[in-house]
Amino acid sequence: MKKHDYDKILFRLTSIWQRLREGEILSVKDLAKEYNVSTKTIQRDFNERLASKLPIEKSGHKWKVKEGHSIDKNLSFEEDLVLDILKELSLSMGNTFSSSTNKLFSKIQNRHETPIFSKIEIEDISNKTEIIKDIQESIKNKTQIQFQYKNKYRFIEPYKITTFDGYWYLYGNDILTNRLKTFYIKDIESLNSTDKTYKENPNAIEKLKLAINVWFEPNEDLFQIRLLVKKEISKYFVRRPLNSSQIITKKYNDESIEILLDITSENEILFELKKWQPHxxxxxxxxxxxxxxxxxxxxxDNQLELLI
Known part of the structure; x- marks a missing residue:
């Protein structure tokens, strides 16, 4: 990403905020040029977003901290910790994304060695930045999109951008088949936004919230399964349920448990069964x-063949 591509509201406001804290007097015209937006956008930033929360005032076409006021430069421990965690998570999303976020965080935090280490692996989709921005805008405005995907042209109502096991997907309704689907974002090409609007399906979002992994089937009815979780792994299912429907129906003296949950697909739970067997x-x-x-x-049988 180039420096002036950062036209996102969060980055812009955070940068302006930091510079005001440092005592700068900021020109609306200069900021508009720097962030590659209109002067009206910068004026809206100050009038509607910043002036209501910060002791700042307008002087001609410039903005500054009000006389006799100061803005505390110190983040609370909790705020600093949250930023450390977000910074560490960004490292797993690829060098480009990490570099971009570090520039943003450096404007907010004092430089220090973070005590946080994350081993969550999330694929780098920085080469899909423009597509992501277009999808985000379409989701926000509830407008349909079109794109090439696996040798087919798709017409989609986009609902959410989501990750499963570190991979990025678009979740939405395929207009031609009227079925909910997930699309691997790295395989999306030639995306175009349209001005055709849609009404989001609340049931589709609820199905997504219950999804355990990408193998869920949002077009199918939910059904219940009952599992025995042996003592060797039960604590993990207590700490983090497979999905929000999970309830513990029985506890054994040896710390094994029985759980009941709703799923949409056998393949969805088979993935988890394989991961946690034999427990x-x-x-x-x-x-x-x-x-x-x-x-x-x-x-x-396959394993025995290799041993013989």
Missing amino acids: LLVIEPKSLAKKILIINREFL
């Missing part, structure tokens, strides 16, 4: 228990 077991439905048994038998 996560299916009680109900029996059809799902049989399916994971077949998968495990196939795994054992």
